[in-house]
Amino acid sequence: MRGSTETPAWLIVTQREIVARVMNKAYLFGLLVTILLIAGIAGFFAWQGQQVDSYDVAVTAGDEPAASAVERAAATLRESGADDELTAHEVPDAAAARAALEDESVDAWLSSGGQDGWTLSSWREPDQGLASLLTPVVEQVTVTEHAAALGTSFDRLAAGGDLVTERLDGDDVDPGVLQFASFALAFLFFMGSIGSGQMIASSVVEEKQSRLVEIIASAVPLRHVLAGKVLGNSVIALAQNVVLASVGLIGLALTDFKAAVPAMTASLGWFVVFFAVGFVAIASLYAMAGSLASRTEDLQGTTAPMAVLLMAVYLTTFGADGTLERVLSFVPVTSIVSMPVRVLSGDAGWWEPVVALVLLAAFALAVVLVSEKAYRRALLQTSGRVGWRQALRA
Structure with missing residues (x-):
């Protein structure tokens, strides 16, 4: 039983x-x-997310607009809290900039170019991340120079142009x-x-x-x-x-x-x-x-x-x-x-x-x-x- x-x-x-x-x-x-x-x-995605992009940009001596643009872009990175780094390297002239690109001691060369506009040069294809970072700063430097020539300032010209983002779908x-x-x-x-x-x-x-x-x-x-x-x-x-x-x-x-x-x-x-x-x-x-x-x-x-x-x-x-x-x-x-x-x-x-x-x-x-x-x-x-x-x- x-x-x-x-x-x-x-x-x-x-x-x-x-x-x-x-x-x-x-x-x-x-x-x-x-x-x-x-x-x-x-682990791969975590490692990828922790990678730091470091950019070394050459500017020629006397090219103050280019040097100012690189410094402003570096300041923008620091203010955003990003881990990426951007450093300006002054070289004597255009020949020295080309030599630095060829021996890969710098990643790119930024030149203001005067009336012909700005140029971002690399020995191979320019890095699109760096180009995206410098583009708005270059525009800001250019507008600031033109505003000074007209007797005004960049802030007055850009007043009311701030863009804020808003999400309407309600999804969390x-x-x-x-x-x-x-x-x-x-x-x-x-x-x-x-x-x-x-x-x-x-x-x-x-x-x-x-x-x-x-x-x-x-x-x-x-x-x-x-x-x-x-x-x-x-x-x-x-x-x-x-x-x-x-x-x-x-x-x-x-x-x-x-x-x-x-x-x-x-x-x-x-x-x-x-x-x-x-x-x-x-x-x-x-x-x-x-x-x-x-x-x-x-x-x-x-x-x-x-x-x-x-x-x-x-x-x-x-x-x-x-x-x-x-x-x-x-x-x-x-x-x-x-x-x-x-x-x-x-x-x-x-x-x-x-x-x-x-x-x-x-x-x-x-x-x-x-x-x-x-x-x-x-x-x-x-x-x-x-x-x-x-x-x-x-």
Whole structure:
């Protein structure tokens, strides 16, 4: 007789699935590669953002306008707080400037040119960043000289010409961040779902092909076996996504988009909740797909519809916006990605994630009930591949 302290069968299966996955070297290697890939990409962008551009600009002796322009541009950089550096190097004449460009002791040569205008010369193609930095300063120096000749000043001529920026779309998050979040969440969903799903299906068909399931079925109700497999792999898939998301957030905090980290954290919190509920349905379907196969070779056929479904979710949610994104955020499975993105953008009301989560939970419950019935009825049929309609009628 079973004692009251005996461990439930479904919990034993859950623990077994978790241990089996954690001890799987191929899975751990793949997870490590993914973590290193994400960390490497984040590290590259962080390194790139910390690079300092240093410009050395030659000006000839006596070319006061050019020297003034370079000094003003350097002062503008310092006032803006940028890490870039701009330094003026005085040379005796034009020949010395050309020699400095040729031996690459300077990056460019700025000359005012008098009535013929200004020239920024480089030995090769002039740096566009430097040109963009010097252009407004050159214009200011030129206008100042002309204003002095007319008996006025640059400030009086430029009065009323200040430009202020204003954002009218009302969005709190930059569209680039939203697009990145859409891609990242769709990627996490796809990788977590298809990777863990295939593992469930493979585990089921291996036990069926080796006839081990017949021994298990004689001691444990099959619905307990299914529950353990679904819960165990759900824990693994969820933990995997939390780890990858955490690495991504740490990397994001090291880039120019670090201001978006708090909003991204809230969005990822909703994603974790939605994924935890939705993956139960996906895992149940993969377990059913494994039970329909009699051999490992049959898995490609029985899991193909799931792979197509997951790919469709990935492609439709990545980059969706407007009305399409609003609709997808309430549709079970696609809501796992679309609703957290809408939460990030500030477009979703407080009640919308709750409604979408209830719809997803109802869908998951229905899928689990149907999958459980087909799983139990197909698992012990070893004569050949079983169709899902046949399994439900068995």
